[in-house]
Amino acid sequence: MTLLPANTPRSFYRGAGRIHRFRGVAAPEDPFYPEDWIASTTSRFQQAPLGLTTLPDGQLLADAIAESPKWWLGKEHVAAHGADPAILVKLLDAGQRLPLHVHPDRPFATDHLASPYGKTEAWVIVEAAPDAVVHLGFARDVEPEELADWVANQRVDAMLAATNAVPVRAGDAVLCPAGVPHAIGAGILLVEVQEPTDFSVLLEWEGFAIDGAAAGHLGLGYDLALSCVDRAAWTPDRLTGLRGTRAGDRPGVQRLFTELADPFFAAERLHPDPESVLEPAFSVVVVTSGSGVLEAEHDAPLAVRAGDTAVVPYAAGRCVLRGPVEAVRCKPATP
Template identity: 75%
Template sequence: MTIFPLPANTPRSFYRGAGRIAGFRGIPSTDDPYYPEDWVASTTSRYGAAPAGLTTLPDGRSLAEAIAGDPVWWLGERHVAEHGADPAILVKLLDAGERLPLHVHPDRRFAAAHLASPYGKTEAWVVVSAEPDAAVYLGFARDVEPDELSRWVADQRIDQMLDATNRVQVRAGDAIVCPAGLPHAIGAGILMVEVQEPTDFSVLLEWEGFAIDGPANGHLGLGYDQALGCVDRSGLGAERLAELHRARRPTADDRPGVRRLFPELADEFFAAERLRPDPVSELEPAYSVVTVTAGDGTVTSEHGPPVPVKAGDTLLVPYAAGWCTLRGDTTAVRCKPSL
């Protein structure tokens, strides 16, 4: 097999979903709302809860074990030369049944200094569906002083924190980058594909009303005095905010049926493409994760049998699949590491 259709992989979380992942993927729903994420092709475990989050392949191996056994087959020589046997991305489906708490992810410099990791957690979102007036909160709208932020967090002054952030309304098809360090929250009523650096590092600025002990578990074991040092407290102006939400301009190098997503500032972390066959979408050899967001079609690889796909399917495509094509009346999002 050279293309791997993957079942849902849903570690338990502390915020609630609304059943959108089950509906989207066409799988049985559960009465327990605390499974709002599907970690797709994951070699990353939930922070402090390994092995939760890791993907298991159909043959029973973990994806991490399989890649370690033959990294060039999975990732390609160029990727292995740059990153070793690490895919360097994590992809999720995320169903916000309630507004997520305001939180922040450390950047690579902070992670290297305090968390012994080469990766921070810059992430980006591709909105699959959104209820009317759904929104995300992205960055502070004004400069915030260190003592002010510390008081907000210690006293859980949530209204003041939210009032100081930028509220960005979203709709299906939007693509937004959230650089590490920016305080952010995903509002209720959104289903998205999220691509990020391969960590589960989060510092909670808000925890009141959520099923988590923020003072004990919200600071990555660093204590809040140190953990809040990863927060970008500068005001995010309209021009910078628009840059994070800007559509990628087409180029002469674009392949048929493929449109690059996210502005250039995401390129050092990951890449994502929207696939709309015209009449096909041509995919160069690359380790990638494909989420089919609408319709149905067929993926054909250079070195394997055709794979029928439909909305809600998630596929893992190794480098060894070679050139691939997507055909049919369908739309998909392809996420891959950046080189």
């Protein structure tokens, strides 16, 4: 088990210093560091090695896993995915509303991006301003020509008006399936778990530090890229299926996200009572409050506190979190 330093590649939208305050480190004067890529073996789209995690000993995590994949990931996972953890976890600090964008699903990514992964993602809200919202899905059916016109002419007001503005608060768990247009509103700090890609199609870029017309379509051109967008109406009933938690199957564990997330990844809220039990699995732990000790069957105990992030290998075995502490644990889908 290893505590990780912050890994904050520069982005095109602004943060508000929440990640650095959360982690207890000095924030840079430059506000364009709104993400922390945790235990990442995924690089920025066409910007490798940007985004990859370096372990405290100086080795890339991706290289360490490639050297000992079964130790890190477990025999069954390696049989299914090779030396690929199959998830990416981030801290994300929305200092401004993110642009409306969309991620392709697995069939689209397989056909056009030479990847077995799309980018279904999910959010665990850590902090939220009183009026915080996420924009999630179109509230009505949108015709292809209408969407193409909005994007080409950057009719941002019309696009946003067609989306669902969904209020969120600390503790919420929200799934965002691939294909669904979305934008995280300002004033939110969250843990994001997702498929391990950096595939984004920008529907909006005006006012952001990026040339979306050139860089917002994954090199595919917008005629093709927009075909990955889910233009169907996301009614209140459909949206309800994207929110919620489930009872855990181990002490001190609450399962996050609905069953729709299960093919892609899993996440748990750990709240020891008096302990949280973690079965053997490659996982990423983000400590959200308090302090405690993470004990492992086959590794030395790890003292943790709010703001810490840790990577746990499969070989650590059964783990137990103890103390007045809460954390979010993210892990790959069960093979």
